[in-house]
Structures are given as structure tokens and as C-alpha cells.
Amino acid sequence: MEETAAPQKGTVTQRAIERITAMIREGELEPGERLPTERDLAARLGISRSSMREAIRALTVLGVVEARHGSGIYVTRLEAGDLLETFGVVADLSRGRSLVELLEVRRVLESTATALAAARITPERLAEVERHLAAMNAGDDPEHILAHDLAFHREIAAAAGNETMAAILEGLSSRTFRARVWRGYQEEGAFARTRREHAAIHRALAARDPEAARAAAAAHVGAVEEWLRAQL
Numbered sequence: 001m002e003e004t005a006a007p008q009k010g011t012v013t014q015r016a017i018e019r020i021t022a023m024i025r026e027g028e029l030e031p032g033e034r035l036p037t038e039r040d041l042a043a044r045l046g047i048s049r050s051s052m053r054e055a056i057r058a059l060t061v062l063g064v065v066e067a068r069h070g071s072g073i074y075v076t077r078l079e080a081g082d083l084l085e086t087f088g089v090v091a092d093l094s095r096g097r098s099l100v101e102l103l104e105v106r107r108v109l110e111s112t113a114t115a116l117a118a119a120r121i122t123p124e125r126l127a128e129v130e131r132h133l134a135a136m137n138a139g140d141d142p143e144h145i146l147a148h149d150l151a152f153h154r155e156i157a158a159a160a161g162n163e164t165m166a167a168i169l170e171g172l173s174s175r176t177f178r179a180r181v182w183r184g185y186q187e188e189g190a191f192a193r194t195r196r197e198h199a200a201i202h203r204a205l206a207a208r209d210p211e212a213a214r215a216a217a218a219a220h221v222g223a224v225e226e227w228l229r230a231q232l
Contacts, residue, residue, distance in 0.1 A: 012047050016055035019045050021064065024075055031077040035065060038073075099177065100228055106172045107221035109165060110153070114201060114217035115210040117159035125159045126205060133202050137195055142182040145191075149178060152198060156205070156217075181224055184231070197223060 020041070023029045035041065035056075042052040056073055059065045066076050121129075132152040136145050153173060157166040185191055197220040204213035 012051045013054045013058070016041075016045055016047055016052055017058055020055060020059060024064070029075050031075050033075050034071070035073040035075065097232075100225060100232070102172055103221060103225045103228060106169065107218055107225065109169055109172070110157075110221050111214045111218040113157050113160040113162070113165050113169060114205070115214035116161060117156045118205050118208055118210040118213035120161050121156075121159040121205055121208075125155055129155045129159075129202060129205060133198055136198060140186065140191065142179065142186055146175070146179055146182050149182070149198075150175065156201070159205075181227065184227060190227075194220070194223070 020029075020035075024031075029035065036044070038049055038052050038056065041056075042049045045052070056065060060067060060073075063076055065073050067073055129152060132148040132155065135148040136152065139145070150173065154166075154170065157169045160166065185194055197216070200216040201213065201220060204210075204216050
């Protein structure tokens with residue numbers, strides 16, 4: 001008689017993760033609600049407590065559930081900002097081809113967000129975009145430029161009026177990678193080019209021209225993609 005191989009632990013843990021996320025998706029567990037005990041969940045799903053513990057640990061890292069000291073495990077009240085941490089870790093740790101792929105995603109989202117911003121931006125937020133642009137043009141210190149570059153794009157993403165898109169873009173805008181780009185641009189004498197790209201984005205926003213804004217943003221991120229491919 002043939003022996004049946006025991007299921008691999010990773011498979012069991014993955015199944016537990018899927019079952020818990022399904023419970024949340026289907027409303028059996030609500031955001032902010034405390035999870036049943038580890039023992040009860042393990043018994044309900046028919047798995048070992050060690051596999052359940054691994055599943056809960058993985059869901060905690062993903063931000064789906066959160067541990068409250070002395071209180072238990074709760075379903076996170078997921079909002080757009082909760083996407084930031086996971087995307088930020090991915091962006092900071094990506095290298096080579098994976099980073100190029102992230103930039104491709106950012107190009108699509110940032111061009112869309114910039115087009116939306118051109119239609120929706122308030123005079124106050126446009127003034128902030130202009131202030132950061134002026135600050136970027138005021139010197140050649142990469143750290144100073146980097147800070148205002150981040151703020152420039154953050155204001156535009158916020159002006160688009162879509163919090164989820166803004167959160168994803170924030171996560172994709174790795175400060176570590178941007179610093180590397182600015183150092184590379186400084187070495188290549190390419191500051192003037194990227195300043196022109198930022199100025200084109202600002203002009204399109206000021207003109208309330210969504211299609212020009214889309215094209216300017218796509219060209220800007222596309223130039224970063226081209227630079228990275230050359231580095232590879």
C-alpha cells in the first residue's frame with residue numbers, strides 16, 4: 001500500500017492565509033474586529049496551530065491584520081495609506097529588471113494622476129507645485145533637490161483626488177532610488193534636462209491641459225526608465 005505524502009507546511013499555511021482573507025472579503029470578519037483565538041481558528045480550518053501562527057504572521061507583515069499588545073489580533077481598517085509600507089519595501093529592495101518594471105507601472109499611474117490633476121488642481125495646490133519647482137531650480141545640492149522633487153510629485157498625486165492612486169505612487173517613489181537617480185544625473189550633467197521635464201509638467205497643470213500633463217509626466221518617468229536601462 002502506498003503511503004500518502006504529508007502536505008507541505010507552506011501549502012497548508014498558504015491555504016490558511018487564503019481562508020482568512022476570504023473570511024474578511026465575505027464579511028465574516030469585519031475591519032476592526034478581533035480575530036478568534038489562534039487555537040479556535042486552527043480548529044475551524046482544520047490545521048495545526050503552528051501553521052496558523054505562520055499564516056497570521058504573514059498577514060501581519062502584509063498589513064491585513066494587526067497585533068495589539070495584550071489584546072489580540074485584529075483585522076486592519078485598511079485604507080489607501082496602508083498600501084504605502086508594502087509598496088515602499090518592494091520599491092526599495094527591487095533591483096535590475098524588477099526596478100524597471102516598477103518604473104513602467106509608475107509611468108502609467110503617474111501620467112494618469114498628472115492628467116487628473118490638470119483637471120482638478122486648486123490654485124493653492126498649484127502654487128505649492130510651483131514653489132517646489134522653484135526650490136528644485138535654486139541649487140545643485142542633490143539632497144535639497146530630492147526633497148523638493150518628492151514634494152513636487154506628492155502634491156500632484158494629491159491633486160488628482162484619488163487617495164489609492166496617490167498611496168501606490170508614494171510607495172513606488174522610493175527615496176533610495178530617487179537619490180541614486182539624482183546622483184547619476186549630477187554626474188552626467190543632466191540636471192537641466194530633468195528641470196525642463198518638471199517645468200513642462202507644471203506648464204500643463206497651469207494650463208489645465210490634461211493631455212499635455214499626461215504626456216509630460218510620461219516623458220519624465222520614461223527618461224528615468226531610459227537612464228536605468230543604460231545603467232543595467
